[in-house]
Every structure is written in C-alpha cells, then in structure tokens.
Amino acid sequence: xxxxxxxxxxxxxxxxxxxxxxxxxxxxxxxxxxxxxxxxxxxxxxxxxxxxxxxxxxxxxxxxxxxxxxxxxxxxxxxxxxxxxxxxxxxxxxxxxxxxxxxxxxxxxxxxxxxxxxxxxxxxxxxxxxxxxxxxxxxxxxxxxxxxxxxxxxxxxxxxxxxxxxxxxxxxxxxxxxxxxxxxxxxxxxxxxxxxxxxxxxxxxxxxxxxxxxxxxxxxxxxxxxxxxxxxxxxxxxxxxxxxxxxxxxxxxxxxxxxxxxxxxxxxxxxxxxxxxxxxxxxxxxxxxxxxxxxxxxxxxxxxxxxxxxxxxxxxxxxxxxxxxxxxxxxxxxxxxxxxxxxxxxxxxxxxxxxxxxxxxxxxxxxxxxxxxxxxxxxxxxxxxxxxxxxxx
Amino acid sequence: xxxxxxxxxxxxxxxxxxxxxxxxxxxxxxxxxxxxxxxxxxxxxxxxxxxxxxxxxxxxxxxxxxxxxxxxxxxxxxxxxxxxxxxxxxxxxxxxxxxxxxxxxxxxxxxxxxxxxxxxxxxxxxxxxxxxxxxxxxxxxxxxxxxxxxxxxxxxxxxxxxxxxxxxxxxxxxxxxxxxxxxxxxxxxxxxxxxxxxxxxxxxxxxxxxxxxxxxxxxxxxxxxxxxxxxxxx
Numbered sequence: 001x002x003x004x005x006x007x008x009x010x011x012x013x014x015x016x017x018x019x020x021x022x023x024x025x026x027x028x029x030x031x032x033x034x035x036x037x038x039x040x041x042x043x044x045x046x047x048x049x050x051x052x053x054x055x056x057x058x059x060x061x062x063x064x065x066x067x068x069x070x071x072x073x074x075x076x077x078x079x080x081x082x083x084x085x086x087x088x089x090x091x092x093x094x095x096x097x098x099x100x101x102x103x104x105x106x107x108x109x110x111x112x113x114x115x116x117x118x119x120x121x122x123x124x125x126x127x128x129x130x131x132x133x134x135x136x137x138x139x140x141x142x143x144x145x146x147x148x149x150x151x152x153x154x155x156x157x158x159x160x161x162x163x164x165x166x167x168x169x170x171x172x173x174x175x176x177x178x179x180x181x182x183x184x185x186x187x188x189x190x191x192x193x194x195x196x197x198x199x200x201x202x203x204x205x206x207x208x209x210x211x212x213x214x215x216x217x218x219x220x221x222x223x224x225x226x227x228x229x230x231x232x233x234x235x236x237x238x239x240x241x242x243x244x245x246x247x248x249x250x251x252x253x254x255x256x257x258x259x260x261x262x263x264x265x266x267x268x269x270x271x272x273x274x275x276x277x278x279x280x281x282x283x284x285x286x287x288x289x290x291x292x293x294x295x296x297x298x299x300x301x302x303x304x305x306x307x308x309x310x311x312x313x314x315x316x317x318x319x320x321x322x323x324x325x326x327x328x329x330x331x332x333x334x335x336x337x338x339x340x341x342x343x344x345x346x347x348x349x350x351x352x353x354x355x356x357x358x359x360x361x362x363x364x365x366x367x368x369x370x371x372x373x374x375x376x377x378x379x380x381x382x383x384x385x386x387x388x389x390x391x392x393x
Numbered sequence: 394x395x396x397x398x399x400x401x402x403x404x405x406x407x408x409x410x411x412x413x414x415x416x417x418x419x420x421x422x423x424x425x426x427x428x429x430x431x432x433x434x435x436x437x438x439x440x441x442x443x444x445x446x447x448x449x450x451x452x453x454x455x456x457x458x459x460x461x462x463x464x465x466x467x468x469x470x471x472x473x474x475x476x477x478x479x480x481x482x483x484x485x486x487x488x489x490x491x492x493x494x495x496x497x498x499x500x501x502x503x504x505x506x507x508x509x510x511x512x513x514x515x516x517x518x519x520x521x522x523x524x525x526x527x528x529x530x531x532x533x534x535x536x537x538x539x540x541x542x543x544x545x546x547x548x549x550x551x552x553x554x555x556x557x558x559x560x561x562x563x564x565x566x567x568x569x570x571x572x573x574x575x576x577x578x579x580x581x582x583x584x585x586x587x588x589x590x591x592x593x594x595x596x597x598x599x600x601x602x603x604x605x606x607x608x609x610x611x612x613x614x615x616x617x618x619x620x621x622x623x624x625x626x627x
Contacts, residue, residue, distance in 0.1 A: 135624045155627065185618050193621035206456050212613040219615045266451035267443075275456055366622060 001336050002347040003329045004044025005037055005321070006080040006237060006304040009057030012311035015259040020311075023056045027064075029314045030056075034068040036318055038075040040325025043347075046080035046110065046304055049087070051119050054261070060091075062099035062107075069103035076349070077103055080199070080237075080304060081112025081180045084141070085133040086123040088157060092137075093144040093165045100170050105350025110178040110199045110235070111138060113187075125156070131186050132156075138179075142194065142365070145174035173357050176348045178235055178302075181213070188213050192220030195363025197233035197348070202293075203306065204263065206275045210236070211296040218298065225371020226363045230344055235302030236293055238277045242323045246281035252316075253280045260310035283327035290328075291335055299340045301347040303332070394424050394431050394569055397468035399461075400506075401438040401475050401486040408508045410437075412540050413474040416506055419558045420472065423566040434468075436461045438489045445488045462493050470569045471498065471531065473522065474506035474538075477514040482507060482521050490525050498531030502568040504561050506538040515539040534568060536561040 007030060013020040021029065034045040047064055048057035058064045065077040077099075082092060092109075100107040113130045114120075120127045136154045143150055144165045152160040169175065178197035181187030182205060191198040198217040200210045214234055221232035241256075243249035250269065257269045257280075272278050279289040290303065305324065308317045346352070356362060367373030398417055402410035417433045424431040438445070444455040454462075465471065475486035503526050507518040518537050526533050538561050544550040611617040 131624070132627060135621075136627070139625060185612050186621075186624060188613075189618055189621050190624070204451075204453055206454070206459065208456065208459070209454075216613045216615060216618070220618075223615065263451040263453055266447040267453055267455070271447075271455065272453070276453075 001300070001333065001340075002043040002076065002302045003324075003332060004042050004046060004076070004078070004302070004304050005033070005307055005324075006046035006048070006078075007033065007057065007306070007308050008048040009050060009055050010261055010309050011054045011056055012259075012261055012309065014311040014313060015255045021314075026056050029317075030064065030308075031068060031071070032314070033308055033317060033321070034075065034077075035071055036321045038072045040321050041329060042075070042321070042325060044076045044078055044302065044304060046078035048080055049083050049112075049114075051086075051122065052116060060095060062095040065107060066099045066102050069099070069106060075106065076108065077106050078108045078178075079110055080201075081110045081114075083114045083119075084111040084137050085113045085130055086120055086125050087137075089137040089141040089144065090157075090160070090163070090165070093141055094167075096175055097145070097165060097167050097169050100175050100350075101167055105170050105173075105175075105354075108176040108178070108348075110180045110197075112180045113184075129156070131184065134187065135190065138177075138190065138194075145169050170350065171354050171357075173350065173353045175350075176353060178233070183209075183213075185213070185216055188217035189220055192217050192224055192226075192232070194365045195221070195224065195226035197235055197301070199235035199237070199302065201237040202277050203237050203239055204276065207277060207293075207296055214297045223371070224363075224367035224373045226367075227345075228343075230298055230341070233302075233345070233348065234297055234300035235304065236277075236297060236300060237304050237306060238279070238290060238293070239306040240278075240286045240320075240324075241280045241307070242283050242286055242320060242328075244282060246285055249280050249282065256310040256312055264310075283323050286328050287331050287335075290332055294336070294339075299336070299344045301345070394429055394470065394566070394573075395468045396420050396424070396431060396433045396470045396472060396565075397464055398433070398435045398472045398474065399438065399465065399489065400435065400473060401483055401489075403439055403476060403483070403485075407476065408540060408542075408545060409474050409476050409506075411545075412506050412508055412538065413472060415555075416472050416474065416504065416538065416558055416562060419555075420470070420504075420562040420566055423559075423562045427566065427570060429570070434464060436464055438486055441489065442485055445485065445492060448492050449488065458492075461489075462497065465493060465497055468501065469573065470565050471501055471503045472506065472565070473503060473526070474508070475518070475522070477507050477509035477517040480514055480517050482517055487521065487525065490522070490529065493529065496530045498526060498529040500572060501531050502565050502572065503531040503533045504536075504538070504565045505533060506540070506561075508540050510542055512539075512541050512543070515541070532568065532572075534561060534564040536564055 009030060011023060011026050037045050047061050049061050050057040051059050061079045069077055096107055113134050117127045125133060133156055136156055140152060148164045149162045150160055178199040179187050179191035180199040182201055188198055200213055202210050218229035218232045222229040241249055241253040254269055258264055273280060279286050307320045398413045400409055400413040421431050421433060441458055441461055444458040447453050448458060475482040505518040505522050523533050538557050540554055544554040
C-alpha cells in the first residue's frame with residue numbers, strides 16, 4: 001500500500017497573522033514539501049492542476065513532477081488531478097510520457113474533470129460536456145499510449161491521421177491511471193471498464209457517500225473481469241492535522257479550518273470531523289481513523305493526505321510530515337499489511353506493470369473472455385442474430 | 394401511501410406546525426377513506442438550518458440533510474408548509490427546496506400551505522413556491538392553504554380553513570392514488586376497504602417494480618448505471 005500527500009497549491013492568507021506567501025515562495029515550498037516527503041519515508045507526492053488564482057498548482061503538472069523527480073530517488077509522483085476535460089489528450093500523452101522517462105517510471109495520473117465552470121471556456125470547452133469530454137479524451141489517451149499510426153476522429157478535438165506519440169511510454173508500459181470523482185457514477189464505471197484505479201478525494205462528503213462510489217467501482221471491476229471486487233485498485237484521500245496532544249491540534253488548526261477555501265465559514269470543525277474523514281488530533285487518532293477507512297472501503301492501495309493548505313505556515317507543514325513519517329505511516333503500513341488478504345494486490349508500480357505486461361495480463365477494456373461483461377455481450381449478439389434470422393424467415 | 398410534511402416551524406408551537414399537523418390529519422383520513430393505509434412523517438426545516446447554510450456556502454451535505462432529502466425521495470406525496478415573511482415564504486424554507494437535487498419531486502403530488510399574520514400574505518405560496526416546486530417536477534395540486542391569525546381565532550375562519558384543508562388534501566390524495574394506479578373510491582363505499590385496484594406494479598402502494606424512477610441510491614446501483622460502452626458511443 002502507498003502512502004503520500006496531495007497538494008492543491010493554494011496561496012491562502014494565514015488567518016493567524018495575515019501574511020500571504022508569494023507565488024514564487026509557494027512554488028519553492030511545494031518542492032521542499034515533496035523532497036521532505038521522500039526523506040520521512042512517504043511513497044507518493046501528488047499535485048493538482050490549476051489554471052486560476054488563488055492556486056499555483058501547475059497548469060501542466062509534468063513540469064513540477066519532473067523537477068521533483070530530478071531531486072528525489074524513490075518518491076512516486078502523481079497528479080491529483082490531471083484535467084482530462086480541458087487538456088488536450090495528445091499533450092497529456094506526450095508530456096506525461098516524457099516525464100515518465102525522466103523519472104524512470106515514477107509517474108502516475110489521477111484523472112479529474114475540474115469543477116470550476118469558467119475554466120472550461122478558456123480552453124474552448126463547456127462544463128456541461130464534462131462527462132462526455134472525460135470519456136472521449138481518455139479513450140483517445142488510452143489508445144495514444146498503446147498504438148502507433150493512429151487514425152482518430154471525435155467530437156472534441158481535431159482529427160488525427162497516422163499519429164504516433166513521441167516519446168512512446170517507457171518499456172511500452174503507460175503510466176498507471178486512476179480516475180477520480182467525488183460524485184459521478186459514470187467515472188467509477190469508466191475506471192472499472194478499463195481496469196484502471198479509482199480514487200475518491202474523500203474530503204468534502206460523508207463517508208456513506210464515498211463508500212457507495214467505491215462499492216460501485218468494485219462491483220463493476222469484477223463485472224468487467226479484471227479481478228474480484230476486493231482486488232480492484234482503490235485510492236482514498238483524507239486530511240489531517242496533528243500535534244502530540246490532541247487539544248493542541250484542535251486549537252492550532254481551528255482558525256485555518258474556519259477560514260479555509262472551499263469549506264471555511266461553513267460547518268464547524270467538530271461537525272466536519274464527525275461527518276467527513278477530517279481528523280484533527282494526536283497521531284494515534286489519525287492512525288485509528290485511517291485504519292477505519294478499510295471498514296467501508298475494503299483493503300485499498302493508495303492513501304493520500306492533504307496537509308499543506310489553508311495558509312498553514314511551511315514550518316508547520318514540515319512538522320506534519322515529520323509526524324506522518326515518524327509516528328503514523330509506519331504503524332499504518334504494519335496494520336494494513338497484517339490484515340490484507342494475500343490475493344489483494346499492492347499499489348501498481350512501473351515495475352509491477354512491466355511484469356504484468358510481459359506476462360500478457362494487461363486488463364482488456366470492457367472485459368475479455370471469461371468475464372461477465374463478455375458473456376453478456378455474446379448473449380446480446382446471439383439474441384440480435386436470432387431476431388435478424390426471424391426477420392429473414 | 395407515504396405522505397411527508399416538509400415544513401418550517403420556527404418556534405416550538407408555531408401555527409405553521411399546527412397547520413402542517415392539521416393537513417396531515419386530513420390527508421390521513423382521506424387516504425383511509427379510499428381504503429389504503431397511510432404513513433405520515435415530518436421534516437422540520439428549522440432543524441436543518443445550519444446544515445442548509447453549510448451546504449449553500451460550501452457544498453457540504455451533512456448526513457442529516459442527506460437523510461431528509463432521501464425521505465422526500467421516498468414519499469408518495471408531499472405537504473410543504475411555511476411561514477410568510479414580507480409577502481414571501483421565509484428564506485430558510487425556500488433554501489431547502491433550492492438545494493435539493495433536481496427532479497426530486499418528479500411524479501409526486503405536492504400540497505402548499507402557508508401561514509401569516511394577515512390575509513395580505515395569502516398568495517405568497519402561490520407566487521413563490523408553486524413555480525419552484527414545479528421546477529423540481531412536482532405536481533402541485535390546484536388548491537393551496539393559507540391560514541392567517543383570523544382563521545385560528547374565529548369560528549367562521551376555522552370552518553373555512555377546515556373546508557379548504559379538506560378540499561386540498563382530497564386533491565392530493567386522489568392525485569397520488571391516480572398516479573400510482575389505485576382507483577379512488579368515494580368515502581363510505583363498502584368496496585373500498587381492503588381491495589384497492591392495482592393496475593401496475595406489485596405489492597406496496599407507490600412502489601411498482603417496473604417503471605420506477607431511479608433514486609439517489611440507484612445512481613450507484615450497477616443495475617441502473619449507464620454501461621460504459623454506451624457512454625463511449627456518445
């Protein structure tokens with residue numbers, strides 16, 4: 001199982017002293033946070049993609065991820081998320097492929113649609129087509145990473161004639177893709193169809209809802225024959241703030257929570273902590289809460305924490321990383337591993353995907369022979385033949 | 394038949410609560426009059442005030458709010474009663490209907506009730522709530538009920554109010570029965586008891602197995618989702 005952090009790169013005024021870091025400082029801080037993540041023993045650093053203030057998460061995440069890759073050895077580098085709706089799939093294929101080579105296979109992607117209406121038209125798109133864009137663009141990206149001399153025509157971008165992505169993915173194995181969605185069952189279905197991972201940010205909604213999305217993905221993953229429901233590749237977000245003494249954590253974090261972008265000036269810290277996975281308290285409380293995710297999500301593969309937002313000072317964020325690395329993650333690793341059934345896969349890595357590819361076990365989109373989806377397709381085809389036969393008679 | 398009252402009772406013993414209870418009682422006897430069983434329940438929007446504000450500001454849907462929305466989805470008919478302030482339903486009440494999922498009321502008969510100090514407020518429900526509930530695809534019955542202070546104080550006012558309640562609840566109940574394929578039977582008919590005519594579906598009232606509209610839970614049910622191959626075809 002992978003543990004890591006994800007950042008949205010918000011530039012937020014620290015509500016306790018009114019200071020705001022510059023964009024330049026925030027960007028440098030982000031790199032420092034990622035390096036620190038590796039140093040304290042975390043597995044993953046993930047960045048959002050943003051095109052509007054107050055965020056300085058990169059518009060093209062491979063720029064930041066490649067820079068971090070050059071300064072780290074083992075850290076897995078991910079997005080959270082790549083905007084599959086407004087970014088040209090051809091550029092996603094090219095840029096992430098390049099970053100995958102630079103990082104020796106340490107790149108993975110979480111696809112997201114983005115929820116800011118005004119961003120879409122800046123790129124000639126319309127938020128009302130969010131789902132169709134995600135569907136068509138990813139389908140093209142999937143092919144671009146696996147086929148050469150592609151002829152393609154769709155609704156949302158100019159046609160391609162004999163197009164081949166350069167560079168082709170490292171070892172002919174594309175970066176692993178997760179599909180992220182808070183609310184849309186279509187995206188859980190999409191992840192299941194391709195045998196890709198499903199990631200839920202697990203921050204703003206009650207766990208009962210997140211559980212519903214994860215369950216749907218698992219059921220459909222099995223339906224498409226990529227493995228049993230319990231073998232589906234699930235990732236979850238979460239957010240934590242820790243101090244040795246839990247009351248200190250609450251007191252220190254409260255002003256940041258109350259003024260945070262998105263949920264500030266809304267629910268109380270207490271309500272939000274009860275009803276969403278937010279945990280503000282001691283490392284032990286974070287351990288217990290995180291282990292409880294397994295009760296409703298099943299054994300899963302990737303856990304990312306949000307720790308660097310809402311104007312928290314850089315020093316505080318680095319202290320959070322120390323606590324995660326020293327006290328939380330080692331226990332979580334041990335506990336999750338202890339109860340994980342042997343047939344539940346680990347988080348995919350480039351190495352494991354290369355082996356899977358060489359052994360001919362890559363997932364077949366829509367389900368290959370032996371899957372229920374395949375059997376259903378055969379049955380439908382037979383039915384149609386019958387009807388046509390009857391018509392002819 | 395499940396009838397749910399979604400009402401905003403700002404004080405503990407408000408006239409809005411009194412009116413909602415009177416309407417539910419009248420609806421209950423109207424349902425029993427056509428030989429069906431009835432379950433009534435009450436959502437007091439007052440208890441959701443913080444949750445509604447949180448959702449408006451941050452999009453965060455608390456569990457209590459989700460539960461209330463789910464109750465609306467499950468109901469066969471809705472009664473919604475609000476106090477009127479400055480010739481409009483109080484903002485807290487409209488906020489509930491403004492934040493609920495689109496089409497939640499599809500195919501559901503809805504009865505509007507409102508309360509106010511003087512008859513000058515009597516058309517507020519008509520003017521504001523009727524279009525809003527129609528937007529949510531609710532079928533709002535023609536008669537709305539307004540109760541002013543006079544209606545609670547004088548004998549004649551009380552009689553008029555009761556007559557209006559009877560009229561509106563009969564509209565609500567016969568419409569629900571018609572929608573769910575149960576023939577309304579005139580009160581007192583001997584054939585009424587125990588033998589409602591079902592023309593579609595099976596079993597429980599309002600829960601036909603076929604042709605049921607998907608609820609929020611169904612959206613995440615593998616049986617109801619759009620298969621990806623279909624999404625891919627566009």
